[in-house]
Amino acid sequence: MVTTEAGNPLRREIEVMIREGDLRGLLFQAGALHGHFCNYLAYGVKGAAAAVRELDVQNTGMEEVVAIVETNNCLSDGVQLVSGCTFGNNALIYKDLGKTAFTLAKRSGEGVRYVLNPDFESSRQAAYPQAYDLWDRLVAQKQAGTPEEFQRMMGLFHQMALQEIEVPLEDMFVVEEHRVPMPPSSVMFSSLRCAKCRENVTENRTRRVGEELLCLSCAEDHVCTVDSRGISVD
Ligand SMILES: [Zn+2]
Ligand SMILES: [Zn+2]
Known part of the structure; x- marks a missing residue:
């Protein structure tokens, strides 16, 4: 990966982690943004780190790299932290497709699309039955759980994030090269x-x-x- 010494001083720590493949380090940083650890955050972190390396880009916070997310689930926070493309800096584009997928693209339109492998995704419930069972009761069905149950669920999701981030990328994502029609960079309105x-x-x-x-x-x-x-x- 070509890097410049100049880089972006505000993102140096993150850039180093991406370059060195420190996925746990990135996951912890993403946790501060996301507020909890979970497997989808781990997928966003892992996918975005791979996409950044594949496109060989550094984010200066000025929209020369754009992320297009197709969901507003937990994955999108991992993508934002690692890619540096955020809601507020206008480099995050949200396409409301309801798919756990994102594209990272350069201004030139050269991009890569990462889709969470549907077979992998469907197999997660069986891989983490206790975590999914608690999530189903306490979050999906909004049942009143005890504080202990809630804490146990958060602990299981934390463990799951740490385990899932180690899953080989090729099992986790289907990747395709993708030319992206670029929207205009920030249009300023009075x-x-x-x-x-x-x-x-x-x-x-x-x-x-x-x-x-x-x-x-x-x-x-x-x-x-x-x-x-x-x-x-x-
Ligand atoms: Zn989450
Ligand atoms: Zn008014």
């Missing part, structure tokens, strides 16, 4: 003031109602929201 609530709002999120320029809330227009269900329009 800020306008809503005539009703008097809050500042980017120009492309205003509506003209009669003589007035309003924000979407005050104009009572549709607003797109990302939550656990994906993107929805209210």
Whole structure:
């Protein structure tokens, strides 16, 4: 991997971990962002580290590398931490496809798409029956568990993340080279003031109602929201 001494000082520790294949180190960093350890976080970390090495890129935080995630599940946080492409720096693109998959791409459009191997994914429940059983009861079915049960589940997921990150990459992901149509890099919009609530709002999120320029809330227009269900329009 070609690296420059200059690199990005803010991401030096992460870049070194990627280069040296310190997946545990990356997983712990990702845990600080994600708030818990789990297998999908481990998949995001492992896949993104491989993709960064494959494309031989360093992230300077200025959108020359773009990640496209097809899910907003735990994997996407691993991808964000390792690739440096985040929600806030506009280098993370969210395609609401509901697939545990991501693409890492250069501005030139050269990219690699990693899809979690469906057979591998389907085999995880049988590999970690206790963790999945607790998750099913306490999280999926929202049953009231004891604090001990909750703690036990978190412990099992922590162990699972540490074990899963060691799974060979070729068992975990199906990888394809992929040319990506690149969106324009950050488009800057000017800020306008809503005539009703008097809050500042980017120009492309205003509506003209009669003589007035309003924000979407005050104009009572549709607003797109990302939550656990994906993107929805209210
Ligand atoms: Zn998670
Ligand atoms: Zn307003």
